Amino acid sequence: MSDAADANAPARNNRRQAPSRSIFDVPAPIKQLFDRFPLLAYSANQLPHRAPRHRQEHVLYVFTTDEGALRGTPSFNPACLKWQAYLRFSNIPFRLASANNHASPSGSLPFLLPSSPEPYKQTQPVPSAKLQRWARNNSKKSIEEPGDMRYEAYLSLLDHRIRRAWLYSIYLSQNSVSIAEPLYILPTSRNSLVRLTIARELQHAAAAEIAKFSSIISAETLYNQAAEAFTALESVLGDDKWFFGASRPGLFDASVFSYTHLLLDDSLGRGWVDTRLRDALMSRSRLITHRNRILAEFFPEAS
Numbered sequence: 001m002s003d004a005a006d007a008n009a010p011a012r013n014n015r016r017q018a019p020s021r022s023i024f025d026v027p028a029p030i031k032q033l034f035d036r037f038p039l040l041a042y043s044a045n046q047l048p049h050r051a052p053r054h055r056q057e058h059v060l061y062v063f064t065t066d067e068g069a070l071r072g073t074p075s076f077n078p079a080c081l082k083w084q085a086y087l088r089f090s091n092i093p094f095r096l097a098s099a100n101n102h103a104s105p106s107g108s109l110p111f112l113l114p115s116s117p118e119p120y121k122q123t124q125p126v127p128s129a130k131l132q133r134w135a136r137n138n139s140k141k142s143i144e145e146p147g148d149m150r151y152e153a154y155l156s157l158l159d160h161r162i163r164r165a166w167l168y169s170i171y172l173s174q175n176s177v178s179i180a181e182p183l184y185i186l187p188t189s190r191n192s193l194v195r196l197t198i199a200r201e202l203q204h205a206a207a208a209e210i211a212k213f214s215s216i217i218s219a220e221t222l223y224n225q226a227a228e229a230f231t232a233l234e235s236v237l238g239d240d241k242w243f244f245g246a247s248r249p250g251l252f253d254a255s256v257f258s259y260t261h262l263l264l265d266d267s268l269g270r271g272w273v274d275t276r277l278r279d280a281l282m283s284r285s286r287l288i289t290h291r292n293r294i295l296a297e298f299f300p301e302a303s
Contacts, residue, residue: 055116055123058094060084061103062110063183069096073302074261074295076183076268078166080110082251082258083131087112088298089249090139100188114138132251145251146244154236154243157229158255164210165226166259168219169277171206179269219276227280234284241293249294260291 062080064073072095075081087094094112101108105125112126112134126134136142145151170180176199185199210217233256237243243252262268263278272278281287295302 055118055121058092058115059097059113060087060094060110061097061099061113063100064096064098065187066098069098071301072096072299074299075110076262076265077109078163078258078262079108079128081261082254083110083112083128085249085254085257085294085298086132086143086251087135089254090135090143091141092135092139143248143250146246148244150236151244151252154233155252155255157232158259160213161225161229162259164213165222165277165280167206167209168217168222169274171203172210172217173219173274175269175272175274176203178271178273182269223276223280226277230281230284230287234286237286237290239286242290249298253290253294256287257291257294260287261295264288264291 060080060083062069062075062084063077064075064080067073068075075084075096084096099109104111104127106127108128110128110131112131114123114126114134116123169175180202181199184202185195188198189195207217210222214221240246242249243256246253260281263281266272
């Protein structure tokens with residue numbers, strides 16, 4: 001999973017984020033199945049063979065469809081969308097490419113392949129844990145994150161409460177058939193055994209991640225905690241345009257957007273069946289306005 005259940009969980013960068021092992025790293029049983037039933041034309045932990053075709057452009061590899069990659073529309077994966085938005089906030093031109101965790105050198109998405117003036121000269125891929133630093137070094141005007149002491153506390157609401165509710169909603173509720181299946185499972189292989197195994201692994205990984213915080217998985221508790229988190233986030237946003245009164249959107253805004261946009265997307269997968277997490281956001285008008293503002297200013301092709 002990379003938030004192939006939220007799938008790549010938001011990883012913290014620099015002083016804001018500490019590297020952690022993603023629950024979407026490819027499990028050994030799945031890797032063995034991949035080896036037996038190759039899903040793509042390239043092997044595990046190697047850069048995609050098509051990468052050299054766009055060596056004069058930065059390429060961000062994310063969970064998306066081929067059409068989504070061509071149009072540059074928001075990724076359907078929160079971890080990928082977070083960095084896609086952040087790079088746009090940083091005014092760094094790049095193109096998208098569709099991939100999955102198996103194609104990533106680090107075993108999880110997203111990762112960025114920087115441009116190269118020489119088409120066949122290999123450049124080192126940038127994993128998500130280093131994207132913020134890379135963006136700061138490659139942006140004409142880097143984003144300075146606010147020094148607000150509340151930053152880490154509110155970020156934890158996203159990384160824990162909202163993320164856990166997202167994992168449950170996408171992989172363990174009825175949305176597993178309407179959203180997770182068409183987005184993360186069906187595109188991987190035509191082999192029914194591979195699909196079934198991947199589906200089970202995603203569910204087990206999501207459950208294991210949630211169980212780190214409670215031995216009993218309660219949908220009601222998860223959704224209630226997420227609702228409280230949304231309320232707190234709306235409160236700290238207040239009447240400001242961006243979080244913590246910043247003059248331009250930063251990583252925190254991208255992190256919030258990565259969830260609010262997808263929850264408000266009526267066309268995600270085959271649509272929402274279990275709407276409880278989505279409903280918890282619908283009454284938060286300031287967060288909705290924040291999402292719509294980002295969509296209009298930075299993703300006009302999707303607004």
